[in-house]
Amino acid sequence: MERLTIPDEKIEGGVRRTVIDLREVKKNAMTIYWALKKYEDTGLDPDQIVELKERDTAKAPEPAPLGMEGMVCPTCGCKAVPWAKFCDECGQRFVED
Incomplete structure (x- = not known):
């Protein structure tokens, strides 16, 4: 805007x-x-707008800890599949390859 x-x-x-x-x-x-x-x-209040803007900023999923397959969301830590565009739990946008 x-x-x-x-x-x-x-x-x-x-x-x-x-x-x-x-x-x-x-x-x-x-x-x-x-x-x-x-x-x-x-x-929405200003804090919610900032949160949505942050969530819409693409971030790369992080490698899962040892013993866990796949990737994890950098925002909420939930398991994410490598081909996903968004986290199923928090909606964080992932970087596309």
């Missing part, structure tokens, strides 16, 4: 808020409104 706001600048001892031009905000108000509405309609 394209960023609609200007991020604050981190400075020593705090954060410097970005100065915005009210005329530019008015020009883009409806675009910002509809983007916020689309996000709010998901019913």
Whole structure:
């Protein structure tokens, strides 16, 4: 998603808020409104969005420990088959060969 706001600048001892031009905000108000509405309609909170984004970042399954065949999910540790695209338990995306 394209960023609609200007991020604050981190400075020593705090954060410097970005100065915005009210005329530019008015020009883009409806675009910002509809983007916020689309996000709010998901019913997800910011932590859930971060979790979903992390889960959608492809990771390679790890070799299973000794005595166990196959691979394991790097996120939840459940057994995964080498040809799977996603973990059956947590939904983690795997790197495709």
